[in-house]
Amino acid sequence: ENGILMGSPTSMASPVILSQDELKKIAAYKAVEYVESGMVIGLGTGSTAKHAVDRIGELLRQDLDTYPVVDLAIDGADEVDPFLNLVKGRGGSLLREKMIESACKKFIVIVDESKMVKYLGGSGLAMPVEVIPFCWKFSAERLRKLFEYAGCVAKLRTFPENGEPFVTDNGNYIVDLYFKKDIGDLNAASDAILRLPGIVEHGMFLDMATTLIVAGELGVTIKNK
Numbered sequence: 001e002n003g004i005l006m007g008s009p010t011s012m013a014s015p016v017i018l019s020q021d022e023l024k025k026i027a028a029y030k031a032v033e034y035v036e037s038g039m040v041i042g043l044g045t046g047s048t049a050k051h052a053v054d055r056i057g058e059l060l061r062q063d064l065d066t067y068p069v070v071d072l073a074i075d076g077a078d079e080v081d082p083f084l085n086l087v088k089g090r091g092g093s094l095l096r097e098k099m100i101e102s103a104c105k106k107f108i109v110i111v112d113e114s115k116m117v118k119y120l121g122g123s124g125l126a127m128p129v130e131v132i133p134f135c136w137k138f139s140a141e142r143l144r145k146l147f148e149y150a151g152c153v154a155k156l157r158t159f160p161e162n163g164e165p166f167v168t169d170n171g172n173y174i175v176d177l178y179f180k181k182d183i184g185d186l187n188a189a190s191d192a193i194l195r196l197p198g199i200v201e202h203g204m205f206l207d208m209a210t211t212l213i214v215a216g217e218l219g220v221t222i223k224n225k
């Protein structure tokens with residue numbers, strides 16, 4: 001069910017302005033209420049997911065070879081559309097997260113309200129694509145061409161301090177895609193990206209989240225798929 005669980009400004013004596021990190025913490029703590037003893041839990045990365053990790057405390061991070069079915073994964077996201085499709089990977093992790101989160105029975109996404117968008121790419125921020133380093137410029141150009149209709153700009157992710165490429169936990173590079181317009185059919189976009197040789201994975205997590213917890217100034221909203 002969907003619902004506002006916390007008080008609204010009208011029910012509070014004086015409105016409390018919460019920081020973005022406080023909102024992330026509220027969403028994360030709410031998600032941890034779904035954790036039951038004996039569950040196999042998938043844990044994501046990022047500042048929101050870190051609050052969930054801290055809250056759960058001592059957890060064993062088991063891998064998929066041992067536990068092919070994860071009961072519950074909890075993770076943050078960079079963008080969430082109205083259908084619970086996500087952009088992830090702005091923090092640099094997406095492949096391993098996608099492997100675990102696609103294998104779990106329940107995937108709870110925890111965000112503060114700034115992450116909600118009308119359509120993926122709509123924040124104007126990066127949509128990450130993990131590519132193998134070999135001929136990355138070629139891959140970046142093919143990605144840009146694929147989304148030329150949406151005004152795509154493709155940039156290799158680098159460290160600002162030295163211009164060196166960011167390297168993922170799998171030894172790959174990240175090409176960040178920026179769109180000026182809605183890219184449209186997300187499944188078609190996903191298929192087209194994954195058909196390009198040299199592409200490892202992209203940051204669109206489509207039809208994977210089962211529950212969304214959003215913390216905003218007016219309270220916590222929970223949406224189930």
Ligand code: 5RP
Pocket residue numbers: 024044045046047048049075076077078087088089090091092093094
């Ligand atoms: C890492 C991710 C994170 O989940 C995403 O970037 C959200 O991070 P945060 O909770 O710090 O805002 O996908 O690559």
